[in-house]
Amino acid sequence: MKKVNLLLTLPLLLLLVSGCKKDEDPGFVRLNFDHQVNGQELKLNDTWYDCAAGHKFQVARLKYYVSNFTLKNEKGDVFQTREVHYRDIENPDTRSFLLKNVPKDEYTSLTFVFGLDEITNVDGGLPNTTTNINMEWPLPGDQGYHFMKFEGRYDSLGAGVLKNFNLHTGATGNNQNFVQITLPFHHALSMDGGTWKLDLSMDLNEWLQNPNVYDFETFGPMIMANQNAQLMLKANGNDVFSVISMDKE
DSSP: OOOOOHHHHHHHHHHHHHHHHHHHOOEEEEEEEEEEETTEEOOTTTOOEEOTTSOEEEEEEEEEEEEEEEEEETTOOEEEEEEEEEEETTOGGGSEEEEEEEOSEEEEEEEEEESOOTTTOSTTOSOOOHHHHHTBOOSSSSOOBOSEEEEEEEEGGGSSOEEEEEEEEOOBTTBOOOEEEEEEEEEEEEESSSEEEEEEEEEGGGGGSSSOOOOHHHHOSBOTTOHHHHHHHHHHGGGSEEEEEEEEO
């Protein structure tokens, strides 16, 4: 009977097992959330920007939730997570969000909810932290949280009359008003362990145009109970985000 040299074959077997395991290892996708205004860098309380309604405006605050992240391949198979990420432009620690345990696959798009879906967007739907308490929606009933606080001031038609605006999005009654964002990739995200980095950019000007011209003068400084304003912003929100770059770290 032919004898097998186990001392020689054992390292080879370990190498093969190790190699197979590595191929099956899940990876990570790091999402970076950055901001601009029609190609200009976003600077708080500093720069005047033009909008389609004819006003110049400045941004004083930007805070929002994104959630329910989904990666899809060409066949429509998905990796999903219902995790919620809070972004505050004044807090650099909130810039990035890590999708963990992403299975090996060739992903072609990212979908997420801007805001919170109807399951999470209820009173007490998020952990009772100071941040979440400050983002609670101050309307009566089980209305949950602000989806976004986009605040600043504008020069009314360049007349030198400065007024405040508060684009606060969220639910009104039975209208949830969250936005479903889908971002196709420039090329396939080939996940095979390791970490991919996706730089995403929100263009704040897109909240104010396309398909609807949003006019601060029409809706006034507070829109929390104004479903017409909420619907206009929801429609405009479909294309506020874009993929700027995607690289393997």
